[in-house]
Amino acid sequence: MSSESPKPVANLLGRSGAELRQFLESLGEPGYRGAQIYHAMYSERKFDFAAMTNLPGALREKFAREVAIALPRIAKRYHSADGTVRYVLALEQATQTEGSPGRTLQPANIETVFMPEEKRQTICISTQAGCAVDCQFCLTATLGLLRNLTAGEIVGEVLVALEDNRVTLKPQTNIVLMGQGEPMLNYDAVMAALRILLDQNGVGIAPRHVALSTSGIIPGIERLAQEEVRPNLAISLNASSNEQRDRIMPINRKYPLEMLLEACRKYPLRPREWLLFEYVLLGGFNDSPEDARRVVRLLSGIRAKVNLIPWNPGALPFQRPEPDRVNEFQKILMDKGVLTFVRDSRGQDVMAACGQLALSEATAAITAISS
Numbered sequence: 001m002s003s004e005s006p007k008p009v010a011n012l013l014g015r016s017g018a019e020l021r022q023f024l025e026s027l028g029e030p031g032y033r034g035a036q037i038y039h040a041m042y043s044e045r046k047f048d049f050a051a052m053t054n055l056p057g058a059l060r061e062k063f064a065r066e067v068a069i070a071l072p073r074i075a076k077r078y079h080s081a082d083g084t085v086r087y088v089l090a091l092e093q094a095t096q097t098e099g100s101p102g103r104t105l106q107p108a109n110i111e112t113v114f115m116p117e118e119k120r121q122t123i124c125i126s127t128q129a130g131c132a133v134d135c136q137f138c139l140t141a142t143l144g145l146l147r148n149l150t151a152g153e154i155v156g157e158v159l160v161a162l163e164d165n166r167v168t169l170k171p172q173t174n175i176v177l178m179g180q181g182e183p184m185l186n187y188d189a190v191m192a193a194l195r196i197l198l199d200q201n202g203v204g205i206a207p208r209h210v211a212l213s214t215s216g217i218i219p220g221i222e223r224l225a226q227e228e229v230r231p232n233l234a235i236s237l238n239a240s241s242n243e244q245r246d247r248i249m250p251i252n253r254k255y256p257l258e259m260l261l262e263a264c265r266k267y268p269l270r271p272r273e274w275l276l277f278e279y280v281l282l283g284g285f286n287d288s289p290e291d292a293r294r295v296v297r298l299l300s301g302i303r304a305k306v307n308l309i310p311w312n313p314g315a316l317p318f319q320r321p322e323p324d325r326v327n328e329f330q331k332i333l334m335d336k337g338v339l340t341f342v343r344d345s346r347g348q349d350v351m352a353a354c355g356q357l358a359l360s361e362a363t364a365a366i367t368a369i370s371s
């Protein structure tokens with residue numbers, strides 16, 4: 001028996017077209033084979049080299065032995081009465097490829113949610129396992145940050161959800177980055193994943209059908225503003241004053257409202273692009289008419305839409321707002337010309353520690369931005 005340890009298997013998932021070309025060339029193969037694999041893996045969702053019949057047989061056999069396209073494993077599925085499926089995905093040990101390359105990432109579980117509708121599906125993905133941002137209304141915050149996801153793991157979430165629902169897929173797919181984690185604190189991996197997801201030769205999701213939600217990390221907003229291809233931007237606002245926001249979103253002490261809204265004012269919106277502000281209505285805390293009037297003032301000068309999300313009581317000590325307060329809040333914003341929607345939750349019977357509380361309105365986020 002040979003004492004030689006098996007060759008490490010390279011995982012191709014998450015590699016860009018250029019990286020695949022380079023990888024193939026490093027093996028002495030023509031670079032265009034990289035483009036073939038890129039298209040097969042991301043666009044056709046072929047994860048078995050044997051199915052890539054445009055590759056020479058010898059290369060398929062060699063790859064089957066030495067290379068992998070390793071998707072996150074579905075550890076659990078929870079089916080909601082409304083069709084929503086919540087996945088717990090198990091991530092293996094991995095090596096960070098973006099940000100601080102080379103760092104070992106330990107195994108972790110994350111959540112991905114698939115929400116079918118009549119003409120489309122929305123997939124809510126995580127960008128980190130756990131989260132360090134510590135929003136007081138979010139169960140993920142109680143985990144702390146476990147680790148960042150790699151670009152391959154983020155792309156893998158979408159591919160797993162699409163594959164698992166292959167036979168019932170509708171023509172349009174929306175993606176919201178509203179699961180576990182703060183996307184702006186794993187920026188490089190998130191953008192590397194988005195370049196593949198938004199590439200029409202890659203996974204092929206239209207940029208207008210993708211929304212990235214942030215708790216208000218200003219350097220991330222400024223970086224996103226410079227990107228040529230980028231998703232819609234959503235800001236998790238949730239308060240009408242610094243005092244209030246400091247209490248439920250400690251990140252506000254670092255990036256207070258006036259700085260955050262200044263960054264939003266400077267954000268270079270394209271024609272027909274809007275900034276979406278998510279506002280979780282916590283009964284008796286941030287749902288008064290005065291709060292609504294302050295929100296109007298905060299958002300002045302910004303092409304903004306607002307999603308109001310009435311809090312659903314659960315494990316955390318907040319109250320559901322009275323329906324009259326929700327209606328009044330909405331009316332005050334609408335009367336001042338701020339397009340405002342009230343969003344109902346989906347899949348509540350299967351949601352445990354979903355990431356951003358805004359997950360409850362994930363399907364609505366894209367509609368709100370693009371309609």
Ligand code: SF4
Nearest residue numbers: 131134135138181356
């Ligand atoms: S709401 Fe988002 S940013 Fe805030 S703690 Fe939860 S996952 Fe992190």
